[in-house]
Amino acid sequence: MSHRPFHHGNLRAVLLERAEAVLRERGIDALSLRELAREAGVSHGAPRSHFADRNALLDALAERGFVRLADEIREAASRAREDHARTLRAAASAYVRFAVREPALLDLMFTAKVEDGPSEAVRSASERLFATMAEIMNAGVEAGAYDACDVGRLTLLLSATVQGIAALVTSRRITTPQSEALIDDAITLFLSGASAER
Amino acid sequence: MSHRPFHHGNLRAVLLERAEAVLRERGIDALSLRELAREAGVSHGAPRSHFADRNALLDALAERGFVRLADEIREAASRAREDHARTLRAAASAYVRFAVREPALLDLMFTAKVEDGPSEAVRSASERLFATMAEIMNAGVEAGAYDACDVGRLTLLLSATVQGIAALVTSRRITTPQSEALIDDAITLFLSGASAER
DNA sequence: CCTGGAACTAGACGTTGACTAGTTTCTAGA
DNA sequence: TCTAGAAACTAGTCAACGTCTAGTTCCAGG
Numbered sequence: 001m002s003h004r005p006f007h008h009g010n011l012r013a014v015l016l017e018r019a020e021a022v023l024r025e026r027g028i029d030a031l032s033l034r035e036l037a038r039e040a041g042v043s044h045g046a047p048r049s050h051f052a053d054r055n056a057l058l059d060a061l062a063e064r065g066f067v068r069l070a071d072e073i074r075e076a077a078s079r080a081r082e083d084h085a086r087t088l089r090a091a092a093s094a095y096v097r098f099a100v101r102e103p104a105l106l107d108l109m110f111t112a113k114v115e116d117g118p119s120e121a122v123r124s125a126s127e128r129l130f131a132t133m134a135e136i137m138n139a140g141v142e143a144g145a146y147d148a149c150d151v152g153r154l155t156l157l158l159s160a161t162v163q164g165i166a167a168l169v170t171s172r173r174i175t176t177p178q179s180e181a182l183i184d185d186a187i188t189l190f191l192s193g194a195s196a197e198r
Numbered sequence: 199m200s201h202r203p204f205h206h207g208n209l210r211a212v213l214l215e216r217a218e219a220v221l222r223e224r225g226i227d228a229l230s231l232r233e234l235a236r237e238a239g240v241s242h243g244a245p246r247s248h249f250a251d252r253n254a255l256l257d258a259l260a261e262r263g264f265v266r267l268a269d270e271i272r273e274a275a276s277r278a279r280e281d282h283a284r285t286l287r288a289a290a291s292a293y294v295r296f297a298v299r300e301p302a303l304l305d306l307m308f309t310a311k312v313e314d315g316p317s318e319a320v321r322s323a324s325e326r327l328f329a330t331m332a333e334i335m336n337a338g339v340e341a342g343a344y345d346a347c348d349v350g351r352l353t354l355l356l357s358a359t360v361q362g363i364a365a366l367v368t369s370r371r372i373t374t375p376q377s378e379a380l381i382d383d384a385i386t387l388f389l390s391g392a393s394a395e396r
Numbered sequence: 397c398c399t400g401g402a403a404c405t406a407g408a409c410g411t412t413g414a415c416t417a418g419t420t421t422c423t424a425g426a
Numbered sequence: 427t428c429t430a431g432a433a434a435c436t437a438g439t440c441a442a443c444g445t446c447t448a449g450t451t452c453c454a455g456g
Contacts, residue, residue: 007403007452027312034443043405045446050403054444103310110369112301114225117370126371156372157359157383164362171308172315173324174354185355193391205421205434232412241436243415248434252413 012050014040019061023104033057059119062109066125069098069109070132077136084140085191091136092162092183099166100176106166133159145191161186210248212238217259221302231255257317260307264323267296267307268330275334282338283389289334290360290381297364298374304364331357343389359384 022031034044051057076094080086099106137155168174220229232242249255274292278284297304335353366372
């Protein structure tokens with residue numbers, strides 16, 4: 001009859017997808033393993049086969065978040081390859097757009113875990129984001145936008161600035177239009193300062 | 199006999215203080231109203247007289263966090279009044295030091311609340327932080343560090359950058375020494391770019 | 397075929413936030 | 427000084443959650 005097969009076959013993916021939706025629509029406090037299980041039509045213990053505990057689920061979400069964010073930034077940057085300034089703006093804009101669309105997820109990605117830092121999976125996913133930023137900066141270097149200064153540090157500074165702008169938006173300290181102006185200011189300053197040292 | 203007076207007399211303050219300690223030592227997930235009540239020697243319902251629910255307690259913590267952070271920054275900035283560059287560095291350094299000392303609290307302060315933003319109390323406390331940053335920037339303007347550009351936007355950019363650096367530290371993406379180098383880079387760029395437009 | 401493990405069920409436990417009704421204490425006004 | 431009435435607190439209850447355990451069903455490799 002297979003009306004309800006014993007093995008869901010797809011549980012892990014379904015849980016993650018639904019969890020992302022809950023995170024987006026009702027925030028992290030509303031994210032309950034039991035509710036996810038109910039929605040997926042499995043028993044309340046089933047998620048345990050795929051995630052050791054609630055934090056493991058959150059880690060998986062954060063990991064996916066980093067991958068998605070990196071992809072969206074790379075995608076946005078690749079659409080304006082001709083001009084480095086435009087590329088930077090596009091990347092930063094994509095970052096903030098992601099933050100506006102998924103505030104709770106971004107929070108989760110940059111949450112401070114007490115004691116030990118992020119799990120290995122989350123860490124490597126976050127390095128993928130950083131690597132994407134580094135790629136963009138390296139393209140700028142090759143295009144002659146920067147002098148022989150330490151590109152790694154510049155990448156870090158860019159990452160921090162963009163993450164800071166995103167944090168101001170998600171915490172409602174500034175509005176989305178304000179954030180766009182901020183991005184403009186940041187990129188302008190970033191480029192003018194970096195090449196003013198010639 | 200007043201061995202245990204009915205009125206604690208000090209509950210609200212004690213709860214907040216202990217809550218800050220728990221937040222610092224064991225993170226936000228370990229913060230339980232019932233445990234705080236137990237530690238304070240009152241019934242599990244007692245905190246309700248001072249905080250409508252758990253979120254109200256968290257809001258109060260965030261509010262105090264903003265006030266303390268603003269104070270610490272102002273204090274640090276006032277110690278290097280002679281030179282604007284030093285002042286900026288001192289302020290940014292104090293910000294990051296706060297982040298390292300109280301990562302979970304800073305997270306709480308900039309958490310994205312779904313739907314409605316921060317409460318009125320939190321909002322006004324956070325504006326106090328922004329006002330402190332604006333003061334520092336205005337002192338720089340008077341000292342001639344910047345041209346007639348929009349100081350408000352510069353203040354916002356500074357705030358975002360510093361918050362971004364803090365986020366990278368609390369989420370263990372960079373180490374504390376790295377953050378100090380980052381601050382240096384950021385301030386250098388900030389000043390060189392802002393006055394390069396003359 | 398069969399056996400071991402992965403996926404899942406079902407029940408239980410302790411903890412928590414929230415609500416309610418009732419009690420004690422403080423305080424402000426007549 | 428006496429007395430409401432508000433504020434602070436107690437005690438009990440409830441549903442929900444995360445986690446754990448023991449047992450069941452299914453699948454895949456030997």
